[in-house]
Amino acid sequence: MSQGLRARDQRGALRVLVKCKVKIRPLDLGMPFYGDCIDLSVTGMTVQTNYVPRPDEEFDIYVMPARTQGLAAEPFSARVQVRRCHQLEMQTLYELGLEIIQVHS
Template identity: 50%
Template structure:
């Protein structure tokens, strides 16, 4: 049998739990969610935002507040997949990193 999509990835995904901010072009406000895994080539987010296929936007991963002021990681990303987790409430989005911004 063939390898699963997870096994075909070239970069190892690391489980994380970071608050994520999504900034959509032309949008007047941000969406929030949680980054559940991260790799060199992409990430997975869980959020209420429903993206279009292949949509591109900016994501900011907000570090935990542990006494130090740390700049958030930010990247321009492209939607590779989107699955509904909780009906009309929560979606899991697979993202490819196009450009690291900070």
């Protein structure tokens, strides 16, 4: 990995590129929001959504696995904390950097 890339990416865990649907459940039990998980690691994930969280907000997230030959799989669910949020250029989507703080069983 080049020094320039390493300087920008300080995460210790390897990120895997994915394309999975997610459901966001704010803790105030309001309306759910939806989006796409674009990368995932053991410590966090990046999500694109129209939901705009508060700084350091915690919420529950459900990552829906891709269907494999018609087999249904349980979603991955976790409590996450917002580490970054920025609007994607010229879109109504936001990119959220999320830290996994608790995996639900």
